Amino acid sequence: MYDGEGTNLSRRWLLAGIALVGLTGAASMAAEQPPAASASADSMVVTLLGTGDTIPSPTRYGMSTLVQAGGLNLVFDAGRGCAVRLNQVGIRSIKVDAVFITHFHSDHLNGLADLWTNGYLGPPSSRRTTPLEVWGATGIARITASMRDTYIDDIQIRLADEKIPEAGTQILAHEFSADGVVFERNGVRVTAFAVNHGPLIKPAYGYRVDFAGRSVLLSGDTRFDENLIAHGAGVDLLTHEVAIAPKPLLDSPWVKAIINHHTTPEEAGVVFSRTKPKLAAYTHLVFLASERIPPATLDDLVAETRQTYGGALEIGEDLMSFEIGEEVVVRRGAEAKAV
Numbered sequence: 001m002y003d004g005e006g007t008n009l010s011r012r013w014l015l016a017g018i019a020l021v022g023l024t025g026a027a028s029m030a031a032e033q034p035p036a037a038s039a040s041a042d043s044m045v046v047t048l049l050g051t052g053d054t055i056p057s058p059t060r061y062g063m064s065t066l067v068q069a070g071g072l073n074l075v076f077d078a079g080r081g082c083a084v085r086l087n088q089v090g091i092r093s094i095k096v097d098a099v100f101i102t103h104f105h106s107d108h109l110n111g112l113a114d115l116w117t118n119g120y121l122g123p124p125s126s127r128r129t130t131p132l133e134v135w136g137a138t139g140i141a142r143i144t145a146s147m148r149d150t151y152i153d154d155i156q157i158r159l160a161d162e163k164i165p166e167a168g169t170q171i172l173a174h175e176f177s178a179d180g181v182v183f184e185r186n187g188v189r190v191t192a193f194a195v196n197h198g199p200l201i202k203p204a205y206g207y208r209v210d211f212a213g214r215s216v217l218l219s220g221d222t223r224f225d226e227n228l229i230a231h232g233a234g235v236d237l238l239t240h241e242v243a244i245a246p247k248p249l250l251d252s253p254w255v256k257a258i259i260n261h262h263t264t265p266e267e268a269g270v271v272f273s274r275t276k277p278k279l280a281a282y283t284h285l286v287f288l289a290s291e292r293i294p295p296a297t298l299d300d301l302v303a304e305t306r307q308t309y310g311g312a313l314e315i316g317e318d319l320m321s322f323e324i325g326e327e328v329v330v331r332r333g334a335e336a337k338a339v
């Protein structure tokens with residue numbers, strides 16, 4: 001479903017002299033990638049680790065976003081391959097200070113076990129010695145406890161065989177059940193806010209991160225939502241999910257059902273116009289298609305957004321990063337441009 005996008009992405013990356021994602025192992029990719037931008041005392045760096053949906057795509061991994069601020073590495077959602085992408089930007093699992101989950105759909109969670117278990121592997125000096133801390137709405141403690149139970153044989157074998165630190169195999173879950181500040185450390189504040197992913201998909205939250213006067217809002221999965229607009233007013237960077245279907249498919253019941261759980265480009269444009277971020281960026285790109293009808297294109301996505309929004313816009317790609325200082329600098333591979 002992502003052939004068109006994949007081709008564009010590959011071309012850009014190859015022009016930058018970087019190997020195509022998915023064709024080489026993680027270890028060699030880590031060496032080939034440019035170093036990740038680093039956050040300074042008054043800036044934040046946001047890196048899109050995965051921008052895809054449920055489809056196992058070699059170019060768009062599962063939903064996950066890295067926010068670096070105040071010396072902390074915060075991971076929002078842990079979709080498929082997030083540990084691989086973190087490795088590509090030079091962040092080992094033990095360097096992750098906190099994980100925040102938006103909701104419990106599998107495409108936001110299915111990389112969490114990999115991220116967590118990697119933390120207690122490897123040379124003794126780089127093994128996690130403290131629990132992985134995970135934030136989420138009510139239910140996340142049950143999920144992480146049962147995940148650990150699933151891997152209990154691995155843990156017990158490695159405790160006996162490799163003498164790994166037991167504390168490093170633990171997961172510390174922090175639950176919340178309402179809008180509000182859920183995390184404050186090193187001057188970094190994370191606020192959770194409820195979003196509308198559909199009446200049966202609850203809990204569902206987005207997050208806003210504030211640090212040194214800089215801010216980023218991550219939509220989570222949501223329909224057009226006034227609560228998101230209220231929390232996103234004037235942020236520097238607004239990363240938002242989006243779903244688009246080619247016109248002939250819009251009347252199909254299954255397409256309608258999916259679109260009804262997400263935000264269309266025109267609706268997202270209204271969100272951007274009302275919140276007025278310095279930069280809006282799409283992530284979690286849901287491109288619907290059928291066997292006979294191909295997906296919309298990235299040009300379609302931009303054109304539909306432009307019906308309601310004329311400001312700065314980026315179509316997110318895996319490993320695209322944003323340095324938020326006085327201005328927002330976008331990096332794609334070796335490129336950088338200020339907006």
Ligand SMILES: [Zn+2]
Nearest residue numbers: 103105197221
């Ligand atoms: Zn979802």
Ligand SMILES: [Zn+2]
Nearest residue numbers: 105107108221
């Ligand atoms: Zn999703």
